[in-house]
Amino acid sequence: MKTMKKNIYRATSEEYADIPGTYLFDKNACAKGYNLNMFCMSMMKEANRKEYLADRSAYLDKWDLTPEQKKAVLDLNWLGLIQNGGNIYYVSKLGATHGYSFEAMAASMTGNTRESYRSMMLSGGRPIEGNRSRKEQQKKTRTKGAKSR
Amino acid sequence: MSKVIAGVACSHVPAIAAAIDLGKTEEDYWKPLFAGFERSKKWIKEAKPDLIIEVYNDHGSALSLQYIPTFGLGVAKEFKIADEGWGPRPVPSVKGDPDFAWYLAESLILDEFDMTIINDMDVDHGLTTPLSLMFGNVKAWPCPIIPLCVNVVTYPPPTGKRCFALGRAIRKAVKEYKKRDLRVMVFGTGGMSHQIHGERCGLINREWDTRFLDRLSRSPQSLVKIPHIEYVRETGAEGIEMVMWLIMRGALNDKVKEKYRFYHVPASNTAVGHIILENN
Numbered sequence: 001m002k003t004m005k006k007n008i009y010r011a012t013s014e015e016y017a018d019i020p021g022t023y024l025f026d027k028n029a030c031a032k033g034y035n036l037n038m039f040c041m042s043m044m045k046e047a048n049r050k051e052y053l054a055d056r057s058a059y060l061d062k063w064d065l066t067p068e069q070k071k072a073v074l075d076l077n078w079l080g081l082i083q084n085g086g087n088i089y090y091v092s093k094l095g096a097t098h099g100y101s102f103e104a105m106a107a108s109m110t111g112n113t114r115e116s117y118r119s120m121m122l123s124g125g126r127p128i129e130g131n132r133s134r135k136e137q138q139k140k141t142r143t144k145g146a147k148s149r
Numbered sequence: 150m151s152k153v154i155a156g157v158a159c160s161h162v163p164a165i166a167a168a169i170d171l172g173k174t175e176e177d178y179w180k181p182l183f184a185g186f187e188r189s190k191k192w193i194k195e196a197k198p199d200l201i202i203e204v205y206n207d208h209g210s211a212l213s214l215q216y217i218p219t220f221g222l223g224v225a226k227e228f229k230i231a232d233e234g235w236g237p238r239p240v241p242s243v244k245g246d247p248d249f250a251w252y253l254a255e256s257l258i259l260d261e262f263d264m265t266i267i268n269d270m271d272v273d274h275g276l277t278t279p280l281s282l283m284f285g286n287v288k289a290w291p292c293p294i295i296p297l298c299v300n301v302v303t304y305p306p307p308t309g310k311r312c313f314a315l316g317r318a319i320r321k322a323v324k325e326y327k328k329r330d331l332r333v334m335v336f337g338t339g340g341m342s343h344q345i346h347g348e349r350c351g352l353i354n355r356e357w358d359t360r361f362l363d364r365l366s367r368s369p370q371s372l373v374k375i376p377h378i379e380y381v382r383e384t385g386a387e388g389i390e391m392v393m394w395l396i397m398r399g400a401l402n403d404k405v406k407e408k409y410r411f412y413h414v415p416a417s418n419t420a421v422g423h424i425i426l427e428n429n
Contacts, residue, residue, distance in 0.1 A: 008376055010376075011376060011377065019381060020349055021349030022381065024386070027304070034214055037213075044210065044231070044233060082346050087214075088387075089208035090214075091346075092208070093234040102163065102164065106418050110350045110351065120351055121353075121417070121418065125414055126353065128353075128383065131349060131352060133382070
């Protein structure tokens with residue numbers, strides 16, 4: 001019997017989930033984050049920015065967000081927004097409204113100050129070695145632990 | 150007869166646009182980056198394209214999650230500058246070329262690339278940053294620009310193979326356009342390695358990027374098989390934008406002359422990559 005040739009571009013959610021600190025904007029995120037991202041997009045209009053900034057909570061209530069999403073917006077919790085279906089390009093409109101650049105949001109998502117994040121970037125960025133795979137990272141911690149014992 | 154004379158690949162980091170717009174190009178942080186484009190500016194001034202097809206992605210500025218075209222082609226007379234949350238960039242609006250753009254849309258669709266036809270669209274930093282880098286501060290962009298947008302935001306983006314094949318179809322369409330003798334350039338924008346969301350923000354993979362540039366120049370066919378997950382893992386989630394470079398490359402001949410290459414880390418979160426390839 002002929003077997004179907006595997007599509008070389010296809011990867012499973014589990015394979016993507018193995019990449020550390022990364023939230024793929026796939027069907028699940030897109031569905032979960034639809035209202036949140038459309039709210040963020042509304043920040044492209046000056047009139048909406050004004051209305052939102054005048055009473056953030058009331059403006060948010062018009063967008064049918066989940067309680068987690070609303071809280072993340074109110075807290076300007078950039079990582080929380082991503083974890084709740086936000087896509088960074090949409091979230092960046094909210095960032096801009098509050099004076100956050102992509103760099104400033106990135107610093108916050110990695111738990112860095114802007115200065116320490118910028119200095120990491122100036123020294124060549126986050127290295128790829130050790131940042132490819134969660135499994136690889138866990139293996140390493142285990143062997144390290146074994147060696148030190 | 151019209152022809153594609155050259156391809157340009159270039160990152161489109163919004164912070165670069167902001168640095169230009171806020172007059173920061175002479176600051177220590179930005180100086181080396183802008184110095185890297187001096188030769189490119191000179192080159193394009195001499196090469197004088199009649200028209201540019203610019204491959205880029207909209208970042209939730211004109212297109213949204215409401216409709217997500219995999220490939221879209223702008224056929225309007227004019228494309229206004231988008232307000233991305235901090236007001237529109239103070240750069241000239243982009244003039245299209247409806248006659249050529251409609252011709253291109255027809256040709257691509259009949260060649261089985263199901264383009265979304267876009268009559269009205271504001272263009273964001275994805276399109277305007279490379280123009281600023283290549284042309285500097287100008288009162289008007291020197292030639293018509295046809296925006297070709299690609300979905301690289303919502304999964305799955307098109308495959309590298311499909312992107313390269315679209316480039317081939319563009320090449321054919323340009324060659325068969327007889328109404329005028331246009332010298333066309335194709336820009337591929339975005340990339341190179343960068344991740345701007347999640348705890349892994351700031352990832353840079355210089356080695357991978359360098360290999361990509363080498364292969365883009367000499368053996369582009371070998372790049373079409375790179376699966377999305379490799380871009381995400383090796384170059385950061387947003388590095389997937391590099392599939393758009395393959396559209397540009399597909400529009401060029403197999404053998405090209407590499408005129409110039411530039412690579413710089415960092416611009417905000419990103420490894421800026423830039424290459425100029427000429428058809429002989």
